[in-house]
Amino acid sequence: MTSALPILHVDDVTVRFGGVTAVDGVTLRVERGSRWAVIGPNGAGKTTLFKAISGEVRPTIGRVHLFGADTSRAHPNRKAQRGLGRTYQVSELFQALTVEENMAIAAQARTPSRFHSWRPLRIRGWIDERITSALDQLQISDERFTVVSEMSHGQQRSLEIAIALATKPEVLLLDEPAAGLSAAERRIMKDLVESLPRDLTIVLIEHDMEIALELVDRVLVLDNGKMIAEGNPDEIRSNQHVQDVYLKS
Numbered sequence: 001m002t003s004a005l006p007i008l009h010v011d012d013v014t015v016r017f018g019g020v021t022a023v024d025g026v027t028l029r030v031e032r033g034s035r036w037a038v039i040g041p042n043g044a045g046k047t048t049l050f051k052a053i054s055g056e057v058r059p060t061i062g063r064v065h066l067f068g069a070d071t072s073r074a075h076p077n078r079k080a081q082r083g084l085g086r087t088y089q090v091s092e093l094f095q096a097l098t099v100e101e102n103m104a105i106a107a108q109a110r111t112p113s114r115f116h117s118w119r120p121l122r123i124r125g126w127i128d129e130r131i132t133s134a135l136d137q138l139q140i141s142d143e144r145f146t147v148v149s150e151m152s153h154g155q156q157r158s159l160e161i162a163i164a165l166a167t168k169p170e171v172l173l174l175d176e177p178a179a180g181l182s183a184a185e186r187r188i189m190k191d192l193v194e195s196l197p198r199d200l201t202i203v204l205i206e207h208d209m210e211i212a213l214e215l216v217d218r219v220l221v222l223d224n225g226k227m228i229a230e231g232n233p234d235e236i237r238s239n240q241h242v243q244d245v246y247l248k249s
């Protein structure tokens with residue numbers, strides 16, 4: 001029996017910041033095309049785990065394999081170019097610019113090029129095609145020329161995902177895509193994430209456990225940097241330790 005290499009393998013990773021152990025011996029094997037949620041209370045180490053995967057922080061101990069290669073020390077740009085997409089818990093949008101301008105800047109920043117002419121408003125053919133398709137997928141095509149500050153919070157979070165999709169990632173990390181949204185906007189965001197291409201591998205961080213469990217096949221639960229449970233949504237729902245952690249948070 002052979003099993004395919006996971007597309008993402010976090011292998012016993014620990015991340016320390018001085019005396020703080022933010023991630024403590026976490027292992028995660030993500031198969032191609034699967035959808036995972038990482039859940040847990042504030043401060044559990046979820047965002048730091050994403051940073052270790054994306055290369056924004058280096059694991060103090062352990063390894064991160066992506067696409068079958070050891071990328072523990074690879075630069076974030078290199079991982080992005082190879083096919084890792086990511087959105088952030090806190091918005092990185094340029095509020096005074098339009099949707100299209102934000103996407104063009106992001107696309108150019110992530111394009112491997114020895115010479116950046118830095119003319120973000122010049123949209124080249126392939127960039128235009130990707131922008132159009134990503135905006136369609138997130139149902140914000142009508143906002144292409146809207147200034148970001150005039151969009152609803154929900155639309156802005158959709159734009160952040162569209163920007164990540166425009167780089168055609170194979171693995172997409174979403175850090176709390178529904179953070180700060182109203183209940184109605186959260187339902188829309190859930191449907192949008194659900195409608196993303198099935199061959200895209202997704203790992204999402206979501207504080208709202210019910211939304212998270214409806215979206216994924218597998219769940220990792222962190223508390224104080226440590227894995228306290230891993231399983232399918234039903235197993236996580238009925239796990240007493242997980243319920244205790246959520247009740248005290």
Ligand SMILES: Nc1ncnc2c1ncn2[C@@H]1O[C@H](COP(=O)(O)OP(=O)(O)O)[C@@H](O)[C@H]1O
Nearest residue numbers: 017020021022041042043044045046047048049
């Ligand atoms: N750059 C940093 N320097 C020091 N401590 C940090 C840093 N980033 C995160 N931490 C700490 O690591 C722990 C985990 O944080 P974080 O990964 O943001 O948790 P979560 O995303 O689950 O809320 C927290 O105690 C946080 O204060």
Ligand SMILES: [Mg+2]
Nearest residue numbers: 046047048089
């Ligand atoms: Mg976080």
